[in-house]
Amino acid sequence: MTAPALVPLKPEELNDEQRRMYDAVLASPRAQGATRKLLVREDGSLSGPFDAWLRTPVLGAHLEAVGMAFRTDTVLEAAPREVAVMVVARAWSADFEWWVHGMLARLTGVPQSVIDEIANYRRPVFDDEACAAAHDVAYELVHKRRIDEATIENAKSVLGERALVEVISNVGFYQLVSGILESFHPAPAAADVEVVGPPPAPERAGIDLFDAASTTRAVRRLKPDPIPEETLRRVLEAATWAPSGANQQPWRVIAVRDPKKKQRLAELYQKEWSEYAEMRLASAPKDFLPVAEKMLASGNYLAEHLGEAPVVNVFCFNPEQLYITDGDLDRASVVGGASLYPAVQNMLLACRAEGLGCVLTTLLCKRETEVCELLEIPKPWATHAFVPIGWPVGGGHGPLSRRPVEETVFADRFGEAMFEANESSHS
Numbered sequence: 001m002t003a004p005a006l007v008p009l010k011p012e013e014l015n016d017e018q019r020r021m022y023d024a025v026l027a028s029p030r031a032q033g034a035t036r037k038l039l040v041r042e043d044g045s046l047s048g049p050f051d052a053w054l055r056t057p058v059l060g061a062h063l064e065a066v067g068m069a070f071r072t073d074t075v076l077e078a079a080p081r082e083v084a085v086m087v088v089a090r091a092w093s094a095d096f097e098w099w100v101h102g103m104l105a106r107l108t109g110v111p112q113s114v115i116d117e118i119a120n121y122r123r124p125v126f127d128d129e130a131c132a133a134a135h136d137v138a139y140e141l142v143h144k145r146r147i148d149e150a151t152i153e154n155a156k157s158v159l160g161e162r163a164l165v166e167v168i169s170n171v172g173f174y175q176l177v178s179g180i181l182e183s184f185h186p187a188p189a190a191a192d193v194e195v196v197g198p199p200p201a202p203e204r205a206g207i208d209l210f211d212a213a214s215t216t217r218a219v220r221r222l223k224p225d226p227i228p229e230e231t232l233r234r235v236l237e238a239a240t241w242a243p244s245g246a247n248q249q250p251w252r253v254i255a256v257r258d259p260k261k262k263q264r265l266a267e268l269y270q271k272e273w274s275e276y277a278e279m280r281l282a283s284a285p286k287d288f289l290p291v292a293e294k295m296l297a298s299g300n301y302l303a304e305h306l307g308e309a310p311v312v313n314v315f316c317f318n319p320e321q322l323y324i325t326d327g328d329l330d331r332a333s334v335v336g337g338a339s340l341y342p343a344v345q346n347m348l349l350a351c352r353a354e355g356l357g358c359v360l361t362t363l364l365c366k367r368e369t370e371v372c373e374l375l376e377i378p379k380p381w382a383t384h385a386f387v388p389i390g391w392p393v394g395g396g397h398g399p400l401s402r403r404p405v406e407e408t409v410f411a412d413r414f415g416e417a418m419f420e421a422n423e424s425s426h427s
């Protein structure tokens with residue numbers, strides 16, 4: 001643990017105002033019985049946020065009382081309350097809060113499996129719908145800084161308006177507590193008490209670039225579990241590092257998380273996919289049928305579940321900002337796209353490094369009018385890629401099936417193979 005940033009105040013060092021706050025903390029239910037040991041050191045100094053609050057004792061006394069009020073003066077049940085606190089403690093990686101409220105959560109009947117899922121930023125499977133509603137509200141507030149309409153409507157009907165406001169207030173209060181704890185890192189109250197914080201936040205896998213590039217394939221089976229905000233930021237930031245003609249960066253990406261919008265995209269995609277799949281099957285040569293069927297099975301899965309992916313990244317571009325050097329030739333023009341797709345590929349590789357599944361899709365470009373209306377994409381912006389991302393259902397990325405380098409790279413003239421087959425190559 002990080003070293004404490006404040007020297008704890010001992011009782012004999014307190015002035016009158018501090019003493020009043022100190023006495024209130026000791027008289028509160030949280031300092032009675034077994035939990036007193038978690039809070040009060042042998043020398044009488046306080047752990048948790050309380051020692052810091054002693055520096056501003058009148059405010060500290062109010063905050064102490066508010067903390068108790070969340071337990072005694074609310075209609076919100078203890079289990080959903082503790083689930084919401086655990087979501088906050090996880091997001092802040094606040095060791096002390098995670099540890100204390102982990103104990104309280106277990107005492108109030110929250111299963112360990114739920115705590116473990118929260119630790120891994122995954123949505124737990126809940127038996128209790130109040131816990132589920134409190135979790136979803138807390139998660140969206142902390143990670144998205146807003147709550148989806150569907151989530152709030154569900155929470156209203158499950159918890160009622162009063163308890164819903166209490167959950168949201170609880171989340172705010174424990175963010176304040178997390179801020180104090182993570183600023184001052186108070187030592188635990190007793191030497192024999194081991195504070196066990198949440199596991200470290202998932203970090204980049206640190207995968208070798210060649211390993212990543214040689215295993216980034218289409219992953220179409222994605223879990224609906226949310227992606228932590230910081231992970232999402234990392235993969236989207238990787239997109240911004242891509243090159244573009246004259247460094248124009250003529251693209252933007254809309255990370256679609258709104259369930260209703262994702263569902264609409266899924267409906268549009270499903271129609272386009274059905275037509276495409278039918279055409280592919282009808283035109284597949286006989287000996288290619290098993291391969292086509294396998295690809296189409298995973299494509300069918302994506303088409304049926306696109307709306308459940310936690311994020312669908314919609315890439316759009318401004319045609320007026322493209323510098324097209326092949327526009328006058330008597331063939332399809334592709335150079336414009338060269339300023340757009342490197343960003344998409346950067347993001348795919350970053351997803352690979354994060355262990356996220358993803359697939360580059362373009363079928364929805366056919367439904368650009370509806371997509372632009374849905375996502376309020378202004379003219380002349382247009383769409384060029386749709387990339388659902390999420391944690392893979394199965395193994396995710398893995399070996400590729402591609403033409404090897406000896407077939408695709410030529411030396412000095414077209415057709416002259418540059419390399420011979422090499423067993424150590426990545427392909």
Ligand SMILES: Cc1cc2nc3c(=O)[nH]c(=O)nc-3n(C[C@H](O)[C@H](O)[C@H](O)COP(=O)(O)O)c2cc1C
Nearest residue numbers: 216217218219299302359360361362363364400401
């Ligand atoms: C330009 C482009 C468009 C694609 N469009 C779709 C699509 O609309 N739907 C889909 O499921 N996969 C789409 N893919 C993924 C390809 O089907 C996939 O990359 C290819 O079959 C190779 O499979 P692998 O990456 O799993 O080895 C697209 C890929 C590219 C490069």
